[in-house]
Amino acid sequence: MSTLIFGIIASAAAVFSILFSAWQIRQLTQQTAINNGIAAAAAINTSVERLHGIGMLIFQHPHLNRYFFHGADVPEPGEEREQVLTLAHMFADSLDYGLMIKSLAPGTSRYDCWDHYVADMFATSPAIRQVVLDHPSWWQVLAPHLPEPSPPATGPQA
Template sequence: MTIGLLAWQTRAAAKQAEVANAFAGATVLHNQTTSLREVYRVFIDHPELRPYFYGRKPCPRNQRQRDRVMTIAEMLADTLEDGLVAHHLVPASESESDWINYCRHVRANSPALEEWVQRHPGWWPKLSAL
């Protein structure tokens, strides 16, 4: 009887851990898409800014416009770094490689983001290492 109860408890604990891992993975994905949506809202309100991040458009020379682009670059870098850390810590998200590929894509297509990350590699160590 005692061995049977112990076996049942072990299976129940394993199932509970499996459910907790799946929930953690879903939470990581939800948090990242929510954070990314905040950046996308800027592009919806100001579509002229999107090419600086996805179209390889060089950073503007006009200081006011440059400040705006660099602020978005910082927001995006924070979001990308958070995602890299979260996906690494929670393998149950099962999308770490997808997120890494997305981060590489954005870095390759955004001179503004690339400049900001290279200027401050310690602020975004995982993003900088890609």
């Protein structure tokens, strides 16, 4: 009889232990999801802060705005060219970082606006395109997002 009682108690303890482990796993899963969300938000915030830093530099030098948002070609050699190319490197670093975070951090993969922003920056900034084309290995996540060059227009054959 005591063996039966001991068996029932042991079985009840095993069932309780399994139920408690399941509850712990559920809590751990919820905590992991929350932590991943917080990490994703922090990573996105860092990406945006990097862009704000570049934006502040452009705000302080508004004549440079056209090279990044209005399609102006890279200026001829001189101080302004150096400023534009330096900012283009900084932009490329930030864009590459944002894309890298989007691909690595759980919870950021659906942050598609970053892809659209990268495409828009390539479309409006020959300077950013140039620095990435000149050194694609420096920005290995960003470089594959470069648009394909347009084929030359062909007129009527004579």
